[in-house]
Amino acid sequence: MITREPFEYPDSAGYFQRLYLATQEGLAEVGRAVLLGVRALRELPDLRRPKARAEFLRQLYICGIESLPVITVVALFTGMILAFQTGIELRRYNQEVYIGSAVMVSMLREMAPFITGLILGACVGSAMAAQLGTMKVNDEIAALEIMSINPVRFLVTPRLAAMMVMTPILSFYTCMLGSLGGAVIGMTQLNVPWEQYMSAGLEFARPKDLFVGLFKALVYGIIITTVSCNEGLTTTQGAVGVGEATRRAVIISFLLVLVVGYFVTRFFY
Amino acid sequence: MIRFEHIVKRLAGRNVLDDLSFEIHPGEIFVIVGPSGTGKSVTLKHMVQLLRPTSGTVWVGKESISTAEGQALERLRGRFGYLFQGGALLGWLTVAQNVALPLQQKTSLDEAEIARRVQEALEMVDLWHAAEQYPAEISGGMQKRAGLARAIVQRPEIVLYDEPTSGLDPVTARTIDRLIQHLNRDLGVTSVVVTHDMQGALTIGHRVAMLHGGRFVEVAAPAAFAASRCPEVQQFLEAQHITRENFFRK
């Protein structure tokens, strides 16, 4: 079950045996994380219960509304930087009317889900790991287990569902704001009027870009929640452990967002 | 009712419990005392499989809880209430919601009945006035009492108390002692109490056990315990100014 003890090497283990055991333990950890994700997904129908829905709404608020300010700023400025940099290059060939397509397509395909993934990983994932980790070291998870309340259903599933709803929405929002930021730079710095910016963008952006981008965001949402909750729930050793769990949750989420993002792109293009 | 059979528990490279065997009888108040860090909490956690023994078996009735899984484990755990050392309340729920949680999640009682039971449990621990407050807003002692209310709200057969009175003022501590006695006497709750408080231990316990070096160095009824020749026990009693004479004078 979820309550686990720290991994220990037998006293007699030599160097190679330790290496072998460490690899084995690492793989087992990956397996447990995947299993946690699968379990949480399987419990999704539980959200039909009114009592579970309240927690789901609370999580929607936490990961959606509370990360909105950061996402807004980052999205806007990313779009502006993107437009500015490509604009400088395109101007050399007198093609700056095409910044619209450069900004929108890269936003749709890559930047929007990527930014959403990183920001939610940093803001929401870390908070999940810290909260569940604190609950773990304060025996609150143990208390749930004694009451036979499944911690996965009670804690992980609402968070997972909220992230699965919010990551695509926030990704779309990022995309819109990024494009808007690009348009502002186009109009103020590069003399590209709004109509030209939009028509150039819409000429190249395809629905597929949008759907793949949203799908990617959804995958990121699942990854971040699973990784962060797993780190939280396997925290040991007090406050130090909580810090460590939070750090690991953010690092692993970031790496996976990058690596998995590449493979999803490879698969669709 | 609860039987430890040659339990060894290895944690962080040493045997915290080392071949520990004992039995707790139905309807008894069994008190475990011992210095900090000897494994009292670890012992309690074995009774509900929050930890699994490295070797040996823990029996609850005729079933082994240390190897139980799934439904069987859920059913066995359902017979227990557990007061954690730190209270272990959920921070985003009020005291009343925390106490209501096991009833809401695991029973089909209606709202009115749940509210009634929650009030009853909170009044038992004298915390009804703080029902609408959040755990972070109340003191450590109050959190512990709220944890106690949650442990007993399902009316379990067996209640495990991890330091129910530490961090409480002497008056409240005696109130909690009386509550443990009341639950035991009037509702037949089998109780396992971990404590540092010898006065309380000798007052409420039917048997008192001293954990030292991974084993019980003494298990005896209070009077015999206070008269024990075992050096660890004597040291522990002396430190709290309890001598044979003043114990028997009471």
Ligand SMILES: Nc1ncnc2c1ncn2[C@@H]1O[C@H](COP(=O)(O)OP(=O)(O)OP(=O)(O)O)[C@@H](O)[C@H]1O
């Ligand atoms: N999850 C764990 N991982 C590693 N070591 C542990 C764990 N839990 C307990 N220990 C070790 O087991 C020993 C006994 O711990 P335990 O919490 O049972 O002590 P205790 O008797 O309850 O003390 P206190 O009176 O301070 O609560 C301690 O030395 C502790 O370091």
Ligand SMILES: [Mg+2]
């Ligand atoms: Mg303890």
